[in-house]
Amino acid sequence: MDHRLKLLQRLAQPAATKIVLLVLDGVGDLRTAEQPHTALEKARLPNFDALARRSSLGRLVPVSRGITPGSGPGHLALFGYDPTLPETDIGRGVLEALGLGIDVRPGDVAARGNFATAGADGRLTDRRAGRLPTAECERLCAALNQRLAGRRFVDKGLAVEAEVFPGEAYRFVLMLRGEGLHPGVADTDPQQLGELPLAAREEEAAAATTAARVRAVVEVLEETIAAEPKANRVLLRGFSKTPSLPQLGDLYQIRCGAFAGYPLYRGVAGACGMEAVPCGKTFAEIVGVVEERWQDFDYFFLHVKQTDQAGEDGNFDAKVAVLESVDADLPRLLALQPDAIAVTGDHSTPAPMRAHSWHPVPLLIHSATCFVDDCRSFGESEAIGGAVGTIPARDLFGLLLAHAGRLQKFGA
Amino acid sequence: MDHRLKLLQRLAQPAATKIVLLVLDGVGDLRTAEQPHTALEKARLPNFDALARRSSLGRLVPVSRGITPGSGPGHLALFGYDPTLPETDIGRGVLEALGLGIDVRPGDVAARGNFATAGADGRLTDRRAGRLPTAECERLCAALNQRLAGRRFVDKGLAVEAEVFPGEAYRFVLMLRGEGLHPGVADTDPQQLGELPLAAREEEAAAATTAARVRAVVEVLEETIAAEPKANRVLLRGFSKTPSLPQLGDLYQIRCGAFAGYPLYRGVAGACGMEAVPCGKTFAEIVGVVEERWQDFDYFFLHVKQTDQAGEDGNFDAKVAVLESVDADLPRLLALQPDAIAVTGDHSTPAPMRAHSWHPVPLLIHSATCFVDDCRSFGESEAIGGAVGTIPARDLFGLLLAHAGRLQKFGA
Numbered sequence: 171m172d173h174r175l176k177l178l179q180r181l182a183q184p185a186a187t188k189i190v191l192l193v194l195d196g197v198g199d200l201r202t203a204e205q206p207h208t209a210l211e212k213a214r215l216p217n218f219d220a221l222a223r224r225s226s227l228g229r230l231v232p233v234s235r236g237i238t239p240g241s242g243p244g245h246l247a248l249f250g251y252d253p254t255l256p257e258t259d260i261g262r263g264v265l266e267a268l269g270l271g272i273d274v275r276p277g278d279v280a281a282r283g284n285f286a287t288a289g290a291d292g293r294l295t296d297r298r299a300g301r302l303p304t305a306e307c308e309r310l311c312a313a314l315n316q317r318l319a320g321r322r323f324v325d326k327g328l329a330v331e332a333e334v335f336p337g338e339a340y341r342f343v344l345m346l347r348g349e350g351l352h353p354g355v356a357d358t359d360p361q362q363l364g365e366l367p368l369a370a371r372e373e374e375a376a377a378a379t380t381a382a383r384v385r386a387v388v389e390v391l392e393e394t395i396a397a398e399p400k401a402n403r404v405l406l407r408g409f410s411k412t413p414s415l416p417q418l419g420d421l422y423q424i425r426c427g428a429f430a431g432y433p434l435y436r437g438v439a440g441a442c443g444m445e446a447v448p449c450g451k452t453f454a455e456i457v458g459v460v461e462e463r464w465q466d467f468d469y470f471f472l473h474v475k476q477t478d479q480a481g482e483d484g485n486f487d488a489k490v491a492v493l494e495s496v497d498a499d500l501p502r503l504l505a506l507q508p509d510a511i512a513v514t515g516d517h518s519t520p521a522p523m524r525a526h527s528w529h530p531v532p533l534l535i536h537s538a539t540c541f542v543d544d545c546r547s548f549g550e551s552e553a554i555g556g557a558v559g560t561i562p563a564r565d566l567f568g569l570l571l572a573h574a575g576r577l578q579k580f581g582a
Numbered sequence: 583m584d585h586r587l588k589l590l591q592r593l594a595q596p597a598a599t600k601i602v603l604l605v606l607d608g609v610g611d612l613r614t615a616e617q618p619h620t621a622l623e624k625a626r627l628p629n630f631d632a633l634a635r636r637s638s639l640g641r642l643v644p645v646s647r648g649i650t651p652g653s654g655p656g657h658l659a660l661f662g663y664d665p666t667l668p669e670t671d672i673g674r675g676v677l678e679a680l681g682l683g684i685d686v687r688p689g690d691v692a693a694r695g696n697f698a699t700a701g702a703d704g705r706l707t708d709r710r711a712g713r714l715p716t717a718e719c720e721r722l723c724a725a726l727n728q729r730l731a732g733r734r735f736v737d738k739g740l741a742v743e744a745e746v747f748p749g750e751a752y753r754f755v756l757m758l759r760g761e762g763l764h765p766g767v768a769d770t771d772p773q774q775l776g777e778l779p780l781a782a783r784e785e786e787a788a789a790a791t792t793a794a795r796v797r798a799v800v801e802v803l804e805e806t807i808a809a810e811p812k813a814n815r816v817l818l819r820g821f822s823k824t825p826s827l828p829q830l831g832d833l834y835q836i837r838c839g840a841f842a843g844y845p846l847y848r849g850v851a852g853a854c855g856m857e858a859v860p861c862g863k864t865f866a867e868i869v870g871v872v873e874e875r876w877q878d879f880d881y882f883f884l885h886v887k888q889t890d891q892a893g894e895d896g897n898f899d900a901k902v903a904v905l906e907s908v909d910a911d912l913p914r915l916l917a918l919q920p921d922a923i924a925v926t927g928d929h930s931t932p933a934p935m936r937a938h939s940w941h942p943v944p945l946l947i948h949s950a951t952c953f954v955d956d957c958r959s960f961g962e963s964e965a966i967g968g969a970v971g972t973i974p975a976r977d978l979f980g981l982l983l984a985h986a987g988r989l990q991k992f993g994a
Binding site: 229236240241260522528550 | 585586589590593636950951952953954955956967968969971973977980981982983984985989990991992993994
C-alpha cells in the first residue's frame with residue numbers, strides 16, 4: 171500500500187459529515203486558435219459559477235504529466251489510488267467485464283474476446299468477423315453458453331467453469347470461475363491477418379494450468395461456431411483478475427456510494443469498496459437517487475458520462491449543452507448541503523481531439539473550510555490560478571476528507 | 583530505471599511527427615530592485631511573443647527546489663532523466679572530457695587534472711600553477727603524451743593505457759582505457775596549500791587495482807614535469823565512468839539529433855543516445871544545419887550557449903542582445919513546422935548573480951494540441967500563470983511526446 175494511503179488511513183477519523191464527488195467525465199477541454207473557449211468557458215453555468223465564487227479552484231493531473239488515462243486509471247486516481255502501481259492495475263479483461271455489468275469476484279479470470287473469421291486453412295481473414303451486429307453476437311453467446319453450462323474444465327485436478335457475455339458488435343467477455351486461476355496467460359490474438367490464432371500459453375509457470383483450461387474452453391467455443399459464415403473463431407486478450415485494492419471503507423471509516431448510470435464506473439467503484447447504487451444515466455436522474463439515499467452514505471460518487479461522449483464525438487455544442495443541463499440541476503445537489511463537494515473530471519476529452527487527453531482537469535472544492543480564491547467562474551483558465559494549484563488527482567480524496575473534518579492532526 | 587521512464591517506454595508509439603527542444607542555456611533571470619525586468623522581459627522578441635500567444639507557458643524546476651544544477655544534470659533532466667539518481671550521475675571527470683570533445687567509451691575512467699606548483703619540500707604552493715596559459719598547458723600535455731604513448735600500466739595482470747588532454751589554462755583531463763577500471767578512486771587534490779598532494783587511493787576495494795595504476799601514471803607524469811618552474815605536479819579529481827543511461831531511441835522509438843556548438847552538450851546528448859550533429863555556435867548556424875537534417879530525426883535538441891555566457895559575465899545587455907538575435911531567426915525554425923516545440927533553459931543564470939541558480943526556468947510549449955493560455959509574451963513573470971504550471975524539468979520529455987501524438991492511452 172502506498173505511503174500516502176497509509177498516512178491517510180492512520181489519520182482518518184469518523185465524523186457525521188457528507189462528501190460529494192461529482193465527476194463530469196472528460197470535462198476538461200482545450201483553447202485553440204479555432205476553439206477560443208473551452209466548453210466550460212462557453213456554457214452558461216450560473217450555478218457552477220456562483221459556487222466557484224465561494225470555492226477553491228485548481229487542476230488535477232490525472233495520472234502523470236503527459237499521460238492520457240483510460241477511464242479505469244482516471245477514476246482510480248480520483249478515489250485516491252496511484253494507478254501506475256502494478257497492484258492497482260485493473261486489467262483489460264476485468265475492465266471490459268465491469269463495463270458489461272458482470273460481477274467480477276476475487277479469483278475470477280476475465281478476458282476480452284473478439285469473434286473473428288478464418289479461412290479453410292485456419293488463417294485469419296477478419297479479426298472482427300465483419301463487425302458482426304450486436305444481435306448476432308448475443309445469439310452466438312447464447313449458443314456458446316448452452317454448450318458451456320454445467321461443464322467443468324479440469325487440469326491437474328483444478329476445475330473451472332466458463333461463461334461468455336456478449337458486448338457490442340463482435341466483442342464478448344470470457345469469464346472463468348473456479349480453482350487455481352492465474353491471469354498470466356498471453357493473448358491468443360496474433361494481431362495480424364493471414365496468421366493462425368495462437369493457442370493460449372502461460373506467460374509464467376504459475377499460469378500453466380489456467381492456460382491448459384483456456385485451450386480446452388476455446389476448443390469447445392470454436393467447435394460450436396465452426397460452421398458460422400463469419401464468426402468461426404475466437405480471439406482472447408487481456409486475461410486479468412480483479413485487483414485486490416484496499417477498500418475505501420477500511421481505509422477511511424467511511425460508507426461510500428457510487429451513483430453512476432454506466433456499468434464500467436459502477437464496477438471500478440465497486441472494486442474500491444463502494445456500493446454501486448442503481449440509477450439512471452442523466453444527472454437529474456442520478457441526483458434523484460442521491461436524494462433518496464442521502465442518509466445511507468458518507469461519500470457520494472456521482473458520475474456524468476455525457477460530457478465525455480460529446481468530447482469523443484467532437485461535438486462542442488453537445489458538451490456545452492450537457493454542462494448547462496447539469497448546471498440546471500446542481501441546486502438540488504447543493505440543497506442536500508454536503509459538508510464538502512468537489513466537481514472535476516477523470517481526464518480531459520477535448521472536442522478538437524475527439525479523444526481522452528493528458529491535459530490537467532479543472533477542479534472545484536467547496537466546504538466551510540475551503541480557501542475562497544479569486545476565481546470568478548468554473549473553467550480551465552480560471553482554475554490555473556486557483557487556490558488548490560495543479561495537483562495529482564490521487565491527492566483529491568485526502569483533500570476532501572480534510573475539508574469534511576475527517577482527518578486528525580498529524581503529530582503533536 | 584525510474585518508474586516514470588518505464589511508464590513512458592510502455593506507452594511510446596511511433597509517429598510521423600517532429601519534436602523540437604530549443605534550449606537557451608541559462609535563459610532564466612531575476613527581477614530585483616536594481617533589475618526590474620528579466621532579459622527575456624526587456625528584449626524585443628516579436629517572434630517569441632507571437633508564438634507565446636498561441637502556446638502554453640509554464641516553468642521548469644531543473645532538479646529540485648533550491649538546487650542549482652550544473653550543465654550535466656540540467657540537460658539530463660530536460661532529456662527526461664532524474665539527475666539525482668546515482669545511476670544517472672555523470673561524474674566530473676567524464677563531464678570535463680565530454681566538454682573537450684573526447685569520446686568517452688563504456689569502461690573508460692576519466693579524471694579532471696590541474697597542473698600545480700610544489701616547493702622543494704613537496705608541499706603545494708599554488709594549486710593552479712600560476713594559472714598557466716593555455717598554450718603552456720598544451721605544450722605540457724604533448725610532452726606527457728610522448729612519455730605515455732604505447733605504455734601499459736599493469737596491476738594484478740590488468741593493463742591500462744593513459745592519455746592526457748589539455749583544457750583551458752592549468753586544466754587537463756586524464757583518460758584511462760583498458761581492463762578492469764573502477765571509478766572509485768579518491769581525489770589526489772588536498773584542496774589546501776602547504777599540504778602534500780595525496781597518493782591515489784581506492785574509496786572501495788573494487789577500485790584498488792585502478793588506484794595502483796593511477797599512482798604509476800602519476801609517477802610518470804610528475805617525473806616528466808619535475809623540472810618545470812611552475813607546473814611541476816598534477817592533482818586529480820572526479821574519477822568517473824560514463825553512466826549507462828537507457829537510450830532515448832530504445833525508450834521512445836525516436837531518432838534524436840543534438841545540434842549544439844559546444845562539446846559538453848554534444849557529449850551529454852550523446853550519452854543519452856542522441857546523434858551529435860556537427861554545427862556552428864550561433865543559433866543562425868544551428869538552424870541552418872537543422873534545416874539540412876530535418877528528414878533525419880524525429881526529435882531535435884538545439885542548444886544556444888550565449889545566453890548563459892552573458893549571464894555568467896553579469897552582462898545583462900549582452901543577454902538581451904543574444905535573445906533578440908535568436909528571435910530574429912526563430913521564424914526559420916518555425917517554418918519547418920515542427921509538430922511540437924518547446925523553448926526553455928537548462929537552468930537560470932541571472933545576470934545579477936553571475937552564476938547558475940536554482941530559480942525556475944520559463945517554458946513555452948506549442949503544438950496543435952496545446953492549451954492556449956492567457957500569457958501574452960515569453961518571459962518569467964508571464965510564465966508563472968501559464969497553463970503548464972511549474973513542473974519538474976524531467977517531466978518535459980513526456981509532455982513533448984504527448985503533444986506530438988507519440989504516447990498511447992494508459993489503461994482502458
